[in-house]
Amino acid sequence: MTQPVTELGWSTVLELGDLSPVHRSxxxxxxxxxxxxxxxxxxxxxxxxxxxxxxxxxxxDEMEAHKSEAEQVEKAVASAVLYEPAADVPAAAGPE
Numbered sequence: 001m002t003q004p005v006t007e008l009g010w011s012t013v014l015e016l017g018d019l020s021p022v023h024r025s026x027x028x029x030x031x032x033x034x035x036x037x038x039x040x041x042x043x044x045x046x047x048x049x050x051x052x053x054x055x056x057x058x059x060x061d062e063m064e065a066h067k068s069e070a071e072q073v074e075k076a077v078a079s080a081v082l083y084e085p086a087a088d089v090p091a092a093a094g095p096e
Contacts, residue, residue: 033040063075 030040030045059076059079063072063079066072066075
């Protein structure tokens with residue numbers, strides 16, 4: 001797990017080594033992907049991480065565009081509750 005973590009600049013994942021909760025969660029996720037037969041080679045995981053990072057930056061930029069802290073919190077909740085499930089729908093599904 002060190003190569004993709006280093007390549008992506010996620011150095012905090014390695015700060016506590018195997019004791020890091022973030023590192024353990026990442027290893028558990030990859031182990032689950034392997035066990036279920038999903039693609040999880042380093043190239044695939046790195047591409048997916050970069051796409052997710054772009055989405056996170058976009059979400060933060062959108063949130064920070066709101067003036068008040070209350071509006072920012074509302075945007076964060078709406079994003080997590082409403083937008084994320086919609087993003088899970090495969091693009092090929094399209095409208096029926």
